[in-house]
Amino acid sequence: MTVLALVVAALFVGVVLVGVGDRLRLPWPVLLVLVGTAAAFVPGIDAPDLDPELILPLFLPPLLFATAQRASWSVFRARWRAVLFLAVLLVAVTVAAVGATVTWLIPGIALGSALAVGAAVAPPDPVAVEAVAGPLRMPRRLVGVLQSEGLFNDATALVVFQAAIAATVAGEQPGAETGLLLVWSAVGAVGVGLAAAWLAGQLADRLTDPVAPSALTLVLPFAVYLAADAVEASGVIAVVVAALQMRQRADADDVEQRLTGSAFWNVVEMLVTAAAFALIGLELRAVIEDAGDQLGRMVADAAVVAVVVIAVRAVWMLGALVSVRRRGSPPGTAPRTVAEAAVLTWSGMRGLATLALALALPRVTDDGSPFPFRTELVIIAAGVLVATLVLPGLTLPVLLRVLGVRESEEVGRAAERRLVVRARQAALTELAALDREALGVDDTVGEEVLGELRARFARLGVGEGGTGEAPGDDAADRADYEQRLETLRRRRDQWMRVQSLALAAARREVLAARSEAGVDPEIVDRVLQRLDVRSLASG
Template identity: 50%
Template sequence: MEMMILLIVLGMGTVLVVGVGDRLRLPWPALMVFLGAAVALIPGLEVIEIDPDLILPLFLPPLLFATAQRTSWTMFRSRWRTILFLAVGLVGATVAVVTATALWLIPGITLSAAIALGAMVAPPDPVAVEAVSGSVSLPRRILQVLQSEGLFNDAAALVVFQFAVAATMEGSRVDFGQLLLSFVVSAVLAVVVGLVLSLGLRVLLRFTQNSVARSMAHLVLPFAVYLVAEHVNASGVIAVVVAALEMRQHDDAEQVEERLMQNATWEVLEMLITGVAFGLIGLELRITLMGTDANIVQAIVGGLVISAVMLVTRFAWLFAGTYLIDPRAQRGRSFADYLKGTVVMTWGGMRGLATLALALSLPYTTDDGSPFPARTSILMVVVAVLATTLLAAGLTFPALVNRLGLTGAKEHAQEARIAARARRASLSALKHAPDVPEEVREELRKRMHQLEGRLAGEDEEGQRTGAIKQLQQYRGAFRQMQALSLKAARAEVLRARSERGVDPAAADQVLHRLDLQTALLDQPTGMLPLVRERPENWPQPGAAGGGAGAAREQD
């Protein structure tokens, strides 16, 4: 019962904190950490122990799935160097420097335990980055790098962590050759699991056209993929990302109602899970601090030193490596812009859910019954790292981006280009529509360009009434032609989404507006009166038809 009450409090608290964050222009996930810590101070509230084995399976799959759906296979193919460089290379570099620093700072820690600590704090949290960046107009180029890194680095960190903990439990050394082999095998198996289960779901969905049932299947998929992957010793993180990318790759232009329903459902679910997860982070941080008997000041100072070392390492790695792995992307950019981007990506490497879950999963004792080396000090270091990279960085991230003058103006230009492609496809579909009277075609071309202003009250009442009367004559033709042109526009946007150099998020924005326009067209009553007559030579329902310029307002 206490857990149920806690979840309700955190869920309702999310509603309040989102409003506060909007008013104060602060990232609400960071504020949720403070709320969680405050909840832990409520008198009479029992200390609720959360099973660490449930944290990642409950929170990580849906949040990873939602984030990955905003990307594409094409983007990952074009950024494979960046992914390897950051998700694997930077994780390894961070583990190395944290291990060395921990051996120097933390009394009684062993090499394998220090490696485990490095693996805990190495991976930035894609959920934190996505949530915090929503409060600022961050350039998509930078956000895509942070997302690409965050979607895969958990996999590398988890493998390192598991090997390090196993070596600590057994009192043996970490076999780095076996570790590398295990990571490769785990990644390959994860790709297979993600592809197979996503294919299986697509086959299953052929048996139903019910939008609610199909949307429910998409909600269940990330949990199923994660659990199956973990069961076969594959990376659940990579498997979920692959499944999400594969499902979006096979998106159908006709599934308008389903897509709108899923978008709304995922937005609500993301906010709820993110709020509860970050609230639990604050709760666990407070409980950890209250329940330790270690020298808190000494441990936190050590954690702050490790946090500083991590930031320096991340900045140096990004500054030296970003140009090397993708020199073409840096052409035409000034050194100042390059430096600003590196600073933002360094400060945007926020730790979160995975770091907390791994820290809480540390065993209390080893196989021989002795205490896990420096366990309490490790937890204190994790608290300091989360406070530095999540709270301090999260709360100051919007101010930093604004101070550096980084904006997402170019992304709006890309949306306009995609919308222009959609309009051209729409007009092309109208041009080649069969059996359309030329006078209908010409009248609709003219009226589609004038309709918005006339019906919005920009013209005189008499002109508006005259426009409606003229359009009534061809109402049936107009609706069918508009349906055809909207379908062509949606298909063009989906094609553009899979092309190299196109931002999937920009394409999704245009597609969403087209879906809304289609849903409005499908309503029994709309902004134009219905008519009973259909022109004699107009094709029957189900044949090709549509309306000109349907995507005009998207441009």
């Protein structure tokens, strides 16, 4: 089977699995892992020869960009402690713990190789977390913490991974320069991301085709990732920063572009994930064949590492609970209870980044010899992925129900109603302040006339067919009909102008709320989408 046929088949299977997951109420990333793993054992399907150096640049940038667009700067300003505590410190501790465990399990392995697999299994995946936890009514406070962690922990893991691989390939030991590299990686990436977002924004403002900006955003994450990599900065952080900044500069009047872009990126995220899991899953066949009769021992080692990964996260979350209780519970902090600590522990799902990093291990070192213990390291990473994604993905609903950590639907609806009230008030304020004479609106009795216009417009519709009975043959009847028709047209035009201003004011208010602390970006995007659809329909 050709690579093209494999990709098409993977995309088709991914679409089907999303539908199956919705019907069975199972997370589709879990189904993708199971089906991708099963495909590795199907005879006649040959895995494509993927260059390890291309795996990360191909799959990570679009997935990170898609996920980051659903967050906001205000979320990270409110949760910077959680980002530092989970995305940096927890990753570093997990890398050290896994590295020590692997060194104990595999006598003779180089420290760099052990740390490399530690970096591969350390970061939870934001796409997997959102797909699994989102539909389960997990409190948005917990989901927000997991998303914030997932967007930045790849950066820490990737820096450690690259430093460990470079040392192993060169036959050296990782040194203290890794810390300096991490600092520059973050600082340089922020600069690259901000610059790229500014340039992309300038270009997008000059594009008139509504599809072109979406195409630009598809190219942008790859370009940003490569630009950051060229200056030895973190491509992960650069892509996330670019996505957040592009979302921050959104214009309230970009209705069509926003609707098109949202649908476009939902499709991209699903298809890229499906293709990645399928193609990378097929790569495991060669690894399993290389393992031979040692496969059982390697899987046992993977189980030990998975237990260590989960145990480290559990201890860390208990420490976070103590810290939160000691300094109080500001809005958005988590965990606040032992039950929430257990949920956050069990939600540390590894995903595409773990498998991609493992398969990105080079096949040979600088002297041409095989990379030491590569096969076992890949199997360990794959085992940790299965243990932390498949098991939690299937059991998290039960855990949430047993522990009582579920958010009432009324909480989300109440937050949405508050935002809708703000949008409505902004629209009414705009209507009260508009200059009717300048707009050509000849009704001057304020909200009573606007209410009448609403009622008449609803009865008449937006077409020109709702104008009453057709005129008779009498000239007087025809003249009366033409007069009534002209009045209705004028009323409709007036209402369209007024409604357009009101909806624009409502959109501006909702977008402003997206930058405020404590406001859930998901709820903002939901309300904004409804306003955009109404604006487009009435335009």
